[in-house]
Amino acid sequence: MKNIEKYTRGYFMPPVKSLKWTEKEYITEAPTWCSVDLRDGNQALIVPMNLEEKLEYFQLLLEVGFKEIEVGFPAASETEYAFLRTLIEENLIPDDVTIQVLTQSREHIIKKTFEALQGAKKAVVHLYNSTSVAQREQVFRKSKEEIINIAVTGAKMLKKYAAETEGNFQFQYSPESFTGTEVEFSLEICNKVLDIWQPAEDNKVIINLPATVSMSMPHVYASQIEYMSDNLKYRDNVVLSLHPHNDRGTGVADAELGMLAGAQRVEGTLFGNGERTGNVDIVTLALNMYSHGVDPKLNFENIPAIISKYEKLVRMTVHERHPYGGELVFTAFSGSHQDAIAKGMKWREEEDCQYWTVPYLLIDPMDIGREYEGDIIRINSQSGKGGIGYILQQNYGIDLPNEMRESFGYSVKNVSDHNQKELMPNEIYDIFMNEYVNINTPFEYIRYQYKQNGQYETIVSLRVNNEECELTGYGNGRLDAISNVIQTQLGIDYKDLIYKQHALEIGSGSQAVSYVGITSNNGTVYWGCGIDTDIMNSSVKALFSAVNKMVTSLQLSVERELIK
Template identity: 30%
Template sequence: MSANKIFIFDTTLRDGEQVPGCKLNTKEKIELALQLEHLGVDILEAGFPISSPGDFESVRKIAETIKNATVCGLSRAVQKDIEAAGEALKPAARKRIHTGIGTSDFHIKSKFNSTREEILERAKQCVTWARNYTDDVEFYAEDAGRTDNEYLARVVEAVIAAGATTVNIPDTTGYCLPHQYGEKIAYLRNNVSNIDKAVLSCHCHNDLGLATANSIAGIIAGARQIECTINGLGERAGNTSLEEVVMIIKQHKQLNFYTNIKAEMLNPMSRLVSDTMRMPVQPNKAIVGANAFSHSSGIHQDGFLKDASTYEIINPDEVGAEGSKIVLTARSGRSALAHRFQKLGYQFNRNDIDVLYETFLKVADSKKEVQDADLTEMATQYKPEALLAS
């Protein structure tokens, strides 16, 4: 496998489903899992089997259904959790158990009322238990973002020695700045003696709006897996957005990374997840938002109409979007107005557009957006013979 391949670990069906109101039934989970596999995700986190009989059944059914992607089940560092995950994943062609424990002093003292040494032993033990069910074991050091680096390195070295093949370094609270998260990954790369035996993974939350930036900083520093969700769904402010990291990697070729994601499926996949999980996508969301390829400012519209690359770094077709949109508002200019009249079949010269523009501005000031019907009415009243024969 190329050292430049970035594995995409999708947790839409697990972390994404933890968003209030986004609960999925088994049928919905299977439908989304099949589409995520078709999208090209490498690892599909199907759920948390011990959490409920319904989630156990969903993970088991997905394990039976998915043939190409690795199917993953989450567990705590608890033997019963791991046994449930192992049982649910039994039918999978490729299976992974994702187990772990909090490693920051916030978690060790407040959550577990424990010590660093006790947590280190529990970390090794949970990996040992998980290895009874699969050779593909991922360990997560919860709240690694706020964990002391020297202690984190001790934990990572110990769990790799116990058999972990992937080690997840979560910025669970979204606290890290990109340079801090990158430095943490680099520290582990340079201070864990057996680091070559495992893949480091980025699992970043978006509490400060830095999940995507931190994940990219992580792979630049040496991580080779990104854990993410469609539309950035997830606990609190969400997770790293799959579509964002994929297109950053695709656009910035100087990074020399690649993924197996079919970019042209990103917008259809976003809409499917939004509809199925009943969670609208914010209009200004990067890559998949309704306004991602819309232009309403006159300056932007003029530049875009001359050369799309002046204001678009991604071709909408490349990510399965419906195309660029010129939105007519009071901020729009004459070139956008002329373009829209031409699209409607009207032939106007520059003087005509100057006259029509004054009428357009009056309409635009009274409406949020000027529609084609408004333009047709303006044109008909001004010069109906300007409509070209179809």
């Protein structure tokens, strides 16, 4: 790569070690979640949502279970202002939900913000100004003292206008671009704001520390958060909040380690929509907690419905590989993965397990509204016998013997490879039916009769070359007698007959299915399947299916005289 020398690490480690977070194993309780979809998310859209769409999205956030929702920047545009007034005047905000609005530290903006908030039952007013070295030097060209003055002046104005406005208000301050700010300076400016607001047990203040631009590895952010948590004034009455972005692809990790480091609240969006690479994805954060047995206090039990509404309103799609929500995230195409999943699912049924431990599946897809059928195992040329057998069993009740799965697996993979496509369950079923079930050429089985005189005497009726004939044979059982007919009177040699049968329970009434494998003289195993309402007939059909596959494959010629 060129130009490496132009890049430097623009973040700041705390002045003292802050590593207590490393001693914690996992997050033990859900943070307070604040959705910023309607502000950060909306402002990042090519076409921002209109009033009706924002109202519909607000309802979606309520259904998911958010209790704090940032609804916009009411002083920024008429749509933002009208949206907030509509929520308040039409009483659309549940009593247990707090709305949040954003404002810069400028008096005319603060004044209009409180005008928009008139009559709000419960609202957070979110004040911010940028504090990083880059912003101070390049954008504002101001000293640290001047930047502190912007924050302090804004904090005083919030107190003034809140006292003059009908409503119930909580204050929040963000040193924007926190990750590019000297940690000691972030602490100084936040404490100056806290001194103005004087947080109390019944009037807590939110200090929000945004990774406005993700600049470091997640452990650095965690150390910064822990230092702030340990040194903020009025700490018992301060709610420490995170607002990670995803520039380095570490937004989720930043948030998780930040919570270990003392943060009590997280601002983010559904599926990470936001400026540039986006905000932290609350869906992933919440379901990561869920995978550890911790209730995230948000409802993603029908994630397909959430995605459908989300994609309609933001006009973007959730990527197929997006954690938890993506169409393919629970799907295995690899043969070894499919085999492990199929065996894991069977083991769960047999053992009646309390905990979810299925290989390759972090959580049970059913718990978030996904289906096993079509979601977990899908078939292409990379798939294996385990997955292919699982598809037949789950969708059609056909439980292939383990020895037969390899043979059928090759048949399916060859079709997929030849056609260069994924195969749907119905296509896999069709391949099975066409290649293995009730095969009737060159020998078409019609019926059999038997009587037992010490051993079974069995008469088998066949049709060969459009002519019907009857052959008699003997054996220890009906299937053994019929097998002897085939070998002695048709002259077809094979050995090691393998046999399995079961009821066909899915969609087939009282039908039975049988599987038979035979081994030719060259060592190749040929499989056949029979399906019939009579269990014995299904067995005979399976045997003839296997024999017909072997005869056809080896191109054996059977003289007509043998069956006269």
